[in-house]
Amino acid sequence: MPEGHTLHRLANALDDAFAGRQVAVASPQGRFAEAAALLHGRTVDAASAHGKHLFVDVDSGLTWHVHLGLIGKFTLTAASGDPAADLPRGEVRARISDGVTIGDLRGPAACEVLTAGEVSDIVGRLGPDPLRADADPEMAWVRIHRSSRPIAALLMDQAVLSGIGNVYRSEVLFRNRLNPRRPGNRLARRSWLAIWADLTYLMPIGVRTGSIDTVRPEHEPAAMGREPRQDDHGGEVYVYRRANQACHVCGSRIRTAVLDGRNLFWCGNCQRRG
DNA sequence: CCTCTATGGCGAA
DNA sequence: TCGCCCTAGAGGC
Numbered sequence: 001m002p003e004g005h006t007l008h009r010l011a012n013a014l015d016d017a018f019a020g021r022q023v024a025v026a027s028p029q030g031r032f033a034e035a036a037a038l039l040h041g042r043t044v045d046a047a048s049a050h051g052k053h054l055f056v057d058v059d060s061g062l063t064w065h066v067h068l069g070l071i072g073k074f075t076l077t078a079a080s081g082d083p084a085a086d087l088p089r090g091e092v093r094a095r096i097s098d099g100v101t102i103g104d105l106r107g108p109a110a111c112e113v114l115t116a117g118e119v120s121d122i123v124g125r126l127g128p129d130p131l132r133a134d135a136d137p138e139m140a141w142v143r144i145h146r147s148s149r150p151i152a153a154l155l156m157d158q159a160v161l162s163g164i165g166n167v168y169r170s171e172v173l174f175r176n177r178l179n180p181r182r183p184g185n186r187l188a189r190r191s192w193l194a195i196w197a198d199l200t201y202l203m204p205i206g207v208r209t210g211s212i213d214t215v216r217p218e219h220e221p222a223a224m225g226r227e228p229r230q231d232d233h234g235g236e237v238y239v240y241r242r243a244n245q246a247c248h249v250c251g252s253r254i255r256t257a258v259l260d261g262r263n264l265f266w267c268g269n270c271q272r273r274g
Numbered sequence: 275c276c277t278c279t280a281t282g283g284c285g286a287a
Numbered sequence: 288t289c290g291c292c293c294t295a296g297a298g299g300c
Contacts, residue, residue, distance in 0.1 A: 002281060002282075003281050003282095005281095006281075052281095052282075052283095067282080067283085068281095068282080069282050069283070069292080069293065070280060070281075070282040070283080070292095070293080070294095071280065071281095071282085071292095071293055071294050071295075072282090072293075072294080073294080073295090090294075090295075091293085091294060091295090093293090106293085106294060106295085107292095107293045107294040107295085108293075109282065109283065109284085109292075109293070110283095156282090158282090158283085165281045165282075166280090166281055166282085167281050168281080212281075240281085241280095261282095261283095261288080261289090262281095262282085263280095
């Protein structure tokens, strides 16, 4: 689930559900009891996201900081009114509720309550986020064009730009026909600007739909006479997790390799640009 | 039952 | 670069 679009979508949903509402916050398994106690009974001011970080401001002036990591999930459901039916299921690390909506947090990498200064420190370490209106792609370009690391690694570095994960990096490189191993300092400036423009196009779609759909209309299953993608790892994609399958554009076998500790996918035929 | 995997990131070596 | 943390679902035996 969690690339930047997931967190922005979640922030929107939390803001809709809880802004202006007094909330109960509990840590059913006790792991985050300290954080829950600081939030319990407070009124939510606003929820927001920066990169893959979620921030929920409350009326004490403190902020709930959540990072979902690789496996974390934060689900919102309508309270049924039946306490037995609403009991936490699974490893619920934190539950927030106003009696109308229940938010359950599972498997987070971070769940803590921070001061405004601590929040600033975190945000200050992040590169520009394509989902934020204040984001400046030049901030990322300054680092990219000085680095010898491959562009596929730089895209995943949250200090260079934030919110991009393992699906978006493979997909945006494919869509722009870029060689994933091209070093940042040999990447054309126009290629970077194309990547950024594409991310600012793709990621808001992810926020709206909740899944990562990257396939252009002319390559969609109906247009190509193939079966729609049937798995839980996003929507229609060109290369992500399609190792050894045929490229939707040229038919070549999709390649995979570990790059920067994560599985990268690309088409060696389509992606030759720098 | 078991093992493996995952849209992430940290710290040790 | 590697091990490790966290949860849940899938697949193998």
